[in-house]
Amino acid sequence: MLSVKQDLLAALAAELEKLSPGAGAKAAFESPKVASHGDFACTAAMQLAKPLKLNPRQVAENLRTALLATPVYQRWVTEIEIAGPGFINIRLKPAAKQEIVREVLGAGARFGYRPRRNARVLVEFVSANPTGPLHVGHGRQAALGDAISHLFDTQGWDVYREFYYNDAGVQIATLATSTQMRARGFKPGDAEWPEAAYNGDYIADIAADFLAKKTVRSDDREFTASGDVNDLDGMRLFAVAYLRHEQDLDLKAFDVRFDNYYLESSLYTSGKVDAVVQKLRDAGKTYEHDGALWLKSTEYGDDKDRVMRKGDGGYTYFVPDVAYHITKWERGFTKVVNIQGTDHHGTIARVRAGLQAAGVGIPQGYPDYVLHTMVRVVRGGEEVKISKRAGSYVTLRDLIEWTSKDAVRFFLLSRKPDTEYTFDVDLAVAQNNDNPVYYVQYAHARICSVLRSWQEQGGGDVAALKDVDLSALEGPQAQALMLQLAKYPDMLTAAAEGEAPHDVTFYLRDLAASYHSYYDAERILVEDESVKLARLALVAATAQVLHNGLAVLGVSAPARM
Numbered sequence: 001m002l003s004v005k006q007d008l009l010a011a012l013a014a015e016l017e018k019l020s021p022g023a024g025a026k027a028a029f030e031s032p033k034v035a036s037h038g039d040f041a042c043t044a045a046m047q048l049a050k051p052l053k054l055n056p057r058q059v060a061e062n063l064r065t066a067l068l069a070t071p072v073y074q075r076w077v078t079e080i081e082i083a084g085p086g087f088i089n090i091r092l093k094p095a096a097k098q099e100i101v102r103e104v105l106g107a108g109a110r111f112g113y114r115p116r117r118n119a120r121v122l123v124e125f126v127s128a129n130p131t132g133p134l135h136v137g138h139g140r141q142a143a144l145g146d147a148i149s150h151l152f153d154t155q156g157w158d159v160y161r162e163f164y165y166n167d168a169g170v171q172i173a174t175l176a177t178s179t180q181m182r183a184r185g186f187k188p189g190d191a192e193w194p195e196a197a198y199n200g201d202y203i204a205d206i207a208a209d210f211l212a213k214k215t216v217r218s219d220d221r222e223f224t225a226s227g228d229v230n231d232l233d234g235m236r237l238f239a240v241a242y243l244r245h246e247q248d249l250d251l252k253a254f255d256v257r258f259d260n261y262y263l264e265s266s267l268y269t270s271g272k273v274d275a276v277v278q279k280l281r282d283a284g285k286t287y288e289h290d291g292a293l294w295l296k297s298t299e300y301g302d303d304k305d306r307v308m309r310k311g312d313g314g315y316t317y318f319v320p321d322v323a324y325h326i327t328k329w330e331r332g333f334t335k336v337v338n339i340q341g342t343d344h345h346g347t348i349a350r351v352r353a354g355l356q357a358a359g360v361g362i363p364q365g366y367p368d369y370v371l372h373t374m375v376r377v378v379r380g381g382e383e384v385k386i387s388k389r390a391g392s393y394v395t396l397r398d399l400i401e402w403t404s405k406d407a408v409r410f411f412l413l414s415r416k417p418d419t420e421y422t423f424d425v426d427l428a429v430a431q432n433n434d435n436p437v438y439y440v441q442y443a444h445a446r447i448c449s450v451l452r453s454w455q456e457q458g459g460g461d462v463a464a465l466k467d468v469d470l471s472a473l474e475g476p477q478a479q480a481l482m483l484q485l486a487k488y489p490d491m492l493t494a495a496a497e498g499e500a501p502h503d504v505t506f507y508l509r510d511l512a513a514s515y516h517s518y519y520d521a522e523r524i525l526v527e528d529e530s531v532k533l534a535r536l537a538l539v540a541a542t543a544q545v546l547h548n549g550l551a552v553l554g555v556s557a558p559a560r561m
Contacts, residue, residue, distance in 0.1 A: 001092075001096060001097055001098075001099045001100035001103065001482065001485075001486045002099075002100065002103055002486065002489060003099065003103070004076050004092070004096045004099050005029065005040075005486070007072045007076070008029075008040070008072060008073065008076060008077070008090070009027050009028075009029065010027075010072075011067065011070045011072045011073060012027045012029075012042065012044070012067065013025070013027035014070075015063060015066045015067055015070070016044055016048070016063075018066070019048060019052065019059070019062070019063065020048050020051060020052060023044070023047075023048060026044070026047070027044065028042070028044075029041065029042060029090075030042070030043065031487070032089060035480070037081075037083065037089045038079075038081065038089035038090050038091045039090060039091055039092045039097070039483060040089075040090040040092070041087055041088065041089050041090070042063075042087075042088040042090065043086075043087060043088075044063065044088070045057070045059040045060035045063055045086040045087075045088060046059075046060075046085060046086045046087075049086065055086075056085050056086030057082060057085065057086050059086060060082045060086040060087070060088050061082060063088065064080045064082060064088065067080060068080060075093075076092060076093055076095070076096040077090055077091065077092060077093065077096075078091050078092065078093045079091040094471070094473065094474045094479060095470075095471070097473075097479050097482040097483060097486070098470035098471070098473050098482065100482050100485045100486045100541070101466070101470055101473070101482065101485070101537050101538055101541045102466050102467075102470070104485060104541035104544050104545060105463070105465060105466035105537065105540060105541050105544065106466050108544060109544075109547070109548060109551070111488070111489070111544060111545065111548055112154055112488050112489045112492045112545075112548055113154050113155075113156070114154065114155045114156045114489075114493070115156055116156045116158075117155070117156035117157060118158075119156075119157055119158065119334070119335070120157070120158045120159075120160060120332060120333055120334070120335070121152050121157045121158070121159055121160070121333065121335040121336070121337065122160045122161075122162055122328055122331075122333040122335070122336045122337070123145055123148055123149045123152070123159060123160070123161055123162070123336075123337045123339070124145075124162045124163070124164055124336070124337070124338045124339065125141050125142065125144065125145025125146075125148075125161070125163070125338075125339040126138055126141050126142050126145065126163050126247075126251070126256070126258075127141075127163055127164040127165055127340070128165060128247060129165055129166045129171050129172070130165055130167065130172075130175075130239075130240045130243040130244050130247065131171050131172065131174070131175045131198065131243065132198060132200060132202065132243065133200075133202060133243075133246060133247075133250065133395040133396070133397065134247055134250045134251070134395060134396040134397070135393045135394065135395055135396065136374070136375045136377060136393070136394050136395070136396060136399055136423065137341055137372070137374045137375060138396055139254065139375075139396035139399060139408060139412060140372050140374075140375055140412045140417070140421075141339050141340070141341070141372060142251065142254055142256045142396070143254075143408070143409045143412040143413050143501075143553075143554070144339050144370060144372060144412075144413065144417055144501065145161070145256075145339045146161075146255075146256050146554050147409075147413055147501035147504070147552060147553050147554060148337060148339070148370065148496075148499050148501060149161055150551070150552045150553075150554070151492065151495055151496040151499075151501060151504075151552060152496055154492050154496065154552065155492070155493060155496045157335075160259050160260070160333065161257065161258045161259050161260075162258060162259065162260045162261075162262055163258045163260070163261045163262070164261075164262045164263075164264065164324065165244075165261065165262075165263065165264065166264045167240055167263050167264060167265045168264060168265045168268070169264075172236060172240065173236070174194075174196055174197065174198065175198060175236065175239050175240070175243075176232055176233075176235050176236035176239060177194065177197065177232070178194070178197040178198040178203050179203055179206050179207050179210065179235050179236075179238075179239045180207075180229065180232055180235055181193060181194065181197060182203050182204050182206070182207035183207040183210060183211055183229045183235070184229055187204070202243075202246070206238070206239050206242050206243075209225065209238075209242065210225040210226075210227065210235055210238050210239075211225075211227055211229070212225070212227070213225050213226065213227040216238065216241045216242045216245050217241070217245060218241055218244035218245040218247075218248050219244070219248050219258070219261065220244065220261040220263075221240075221241050221244060222241065223237050223238050223240075223241040224238075225238045249397075250395075250396050250397050253397065253400055253405065254396065254400065254405055254408070254409070255405060255554055256554070262324070262327075264320055264324070267320045267323045267324060267327075268320070272323040272324075272326070272327065273315060273319060273320050273323045275323070276319070276322055276323040276326060276354075276358060277293075277308065277309070277315075277319065279358045279359070279360070280295060280308070280354070280357055280358060281293075283357060283358070283359050285299070285357035286308065290311070291311035292307045292308075292309060292310055292311050293307070293308045293309035294306065294307055294308060295307075295308050295350070295353065295354060295357065296357070297349065297350050297353035297354070297357075299353075299357070300349075300352065300353035300356045300357060301349060301352075301353065302349040302350055302353050303349070306318065306350045306353075317347075318347055318350045318351055318354065319354070321347065321351050321354075322351055322354035322355060322358065325351060325355055325362075325366070325367060326355065326358060326360055326362070328367070329355075329360065329361075329362050329366070330360075335368070336366065336367035336368065337367065337368045337369075337370060337499060338367050338368070338369050338370070339369075339370045339372065339417075340369065340370075340371055340372075341371065341372060341373075341374065342371045342372065342373050342374075342418065344369075344371065345371060348369055351367075352364070352365070352366065368499070370417055370499050371417065371418055372417035372418060373417070373418060373419065373420050373421065375412065375421050375422070375423050376420070376421070376422045376423065377394045377399065377422075377423045377425065378422055378423065378424050378425065378426075379402070379425040379426065380425075380426065381426075384425075396408075399423065399425075402425050402428075402429075403425060403428040403429050404428075404429075406437055406441070406555045406556055407428040407429070407435075407437050408423075408428070409553055409554050409555050410436060410437035410440075410505060410553060410555050411423055411428055411436075411437065413501045413502055413504070413505055413553055414436060414502060414505045415502055416500070416502055417502075431561075436505065436509055437555065438561075439509065439512055440508045440509060440511075440512045440546065440550065441550070441555075441556070441557065441558055441561060442512075442561055443511075443512035443515045443516060443542075443546060444543055444546040444547060444550070444557045444558065444559075445558050445559060445560055445561040446515075446516075446519065447515070447539045447540070447542060447543040447546075448543060448559040448560065449560070450524050450525065450536070450539060451536065451539070451540060451543070452559075453525060454525060454532075454536055457525070459536075462536075462540055465533065465536055465537040465540050466537065468530075468533040468534060468536075468537050469530055469533070469534060470534045470537060470538075471534070472528075472530060472531040472534040472535070473534050473535070473538055475521065475522060476521075477514075477517050477518040477521040477522060478518060478522065478535075478538060480514055480517070480518075481514045481515060481517075481518045481538065481542060482538065484510060484511050484514040485511070485541060485542065485545055487507070488507065488511075488545050488548070488549070491503060491504070491507045492504070492552070501552070501553060504549055504552050504553055505553065507549060508546065508549045508550065508553075511542065511545060511546060511549070512546065514542075515539070515542050515546075518538075518539075519539075522535060524536060524539060543557075
């Protein structure tokens with residue numbers, strides 16, 4: 001059906017070009033808001049009426065006559081209707097819709113993918129400081145980053161996943177002193193315990209392993225503890241490696257991988273931070289005031305100028321951010337997407353201002369940002385706020401252990417990132433149609449069960465179904481299901497362009513609903529062999545698209561439930 005649609009669009013473009021030179025480039029189909037109005041809708045007549053100085057319905061009638069005279073419309077279209085002020089509604093023959101089944105089964109796991117475009121995109125996400133376990137907000141960010149990366153991959157991008165973390169600064173110093181206090185036998189609540197210290201049980205675990213002189217390994221580092229309670233620097237390095245290892249375990253349990261870990265400290269040791277400050281000074285974009293160095297960020301749309309270097313000589317946190325994004329540009333990433341919490345909203349203007357002021361050729365609006373809200377967790381009807389392990393928040397590992405990796409991913413992706421979301425633990429483990437991930441996975445498993453039954457009865461190879469006669473697929477539920485399958489590639493493209501993986505969750509729920517309606521309307525394993533094979537081909541194509549869509553979200557497609 002995708003090839004049918006392209007052929008119909010090409011014929012529409014040719015006829016529009018005859019009516020008005022240049023109009024052919026704007027040829028487009030829409031999905032009618034009411035399914036009974038047809039399969040495709042076109043508003044070109046209303047757009048052309050004014051320049052042609054004709055009534056829009058007359059333009060529509062002229063266009064209808066011309067289209068029905070073309071071979072491609074004669075082959076695939078059963079009717080063209082004019083509605084309202086000049087809408088053109090197109091009804092396809094069943095054979096046109098049936099083509100989508102062959103296209104899906106022919107492309108398999110690559111159905112919906114666009115050709116490679118020889119372009120790179122860097123997606124930065126999670127980027128949690130190694131000061132504690134990953135919390136639910138990090139989980140939402142991990143799900144978003146991974147799904148957006150998958151979406152870009154379907155559209156032909158060469159995707160690079162990066163994790164940036166602060167391995168220096170005040171928070172890391174607090175981590176080290178917290179660990180040292182635990183190693184010396186102090187605990188939260190003691191008079192000696194610092195007010196700013198981290199209180200979770202994980203600090204005690206780090207201290208115990210440090211005193212035991214253990215070695216910890218993470219994806220990007222390894223460190224052996226000295227066991228000396230006075231070795232604060234060694235304790236800092238050990239604690240960072242320990243928590244990076246813990247984060248790796250969380251991310252592996254969540255099935256998230258990265259191509260690179262970028263250390264904030266490297267920006268200082270390599271001189272990149274000092275270099276960008278010098279660039280900004282040389283360009284005349286800074287000034288001294290009250291002992292601090294300021295960036296003239298208001299020249300680039302910020303609401304006020306920003307401090308770059310404080311009176312004590314330390315840089316504010318957006319300065320290394322500017323240096324970091326210059327490295328992204330210098331590494332050849334002309335498109336960059338940062339996935340961060342909404343608390344980072346204020347940094348967007350100043351980072352972009354710094355990049356423009358640096359004068360290194362970076363375009364305005366670089367990088368892109370996807371901001372997400374935090375997540376409330378409800379269990380047993382009550383909000384859960386505290387994890388014993390973390391001390392003050394629910395961890396990603398808690399959520400996975402309470403439910404499943406699949407449920408956490410699907411649920412955290414099921415709303416727009418910037419909307420508030422409440423994760424209902426009880427709903428996530430429910431095995432009923434109210435649980436959206438169960439509903440979609442059950443549709444896939446239900447189809448796999450049908451295909452297994454067919455094969456156990458002596459049926460052939462599922463791959464051969466792409467070549468069967470599909471003419472029996474004429475019922476309304478079958479045609480509705482085929483139209484839903486045909487929407488998948490365009491949905492992927494729109495979701496990638498909008499960096500909106502929640503669109504995939506909505507689509508999968510609609511596709512599952514279409515399948516369940518079809519299954520309830522027509523028996524699949526019937527006596528008539530040609531009818532049976534056609535219906536098996538349709539449901540096999542549906543299973544493939546469900547599998548493909550779930551894979552974009554990083555969710556499994558079980559064959560049994």
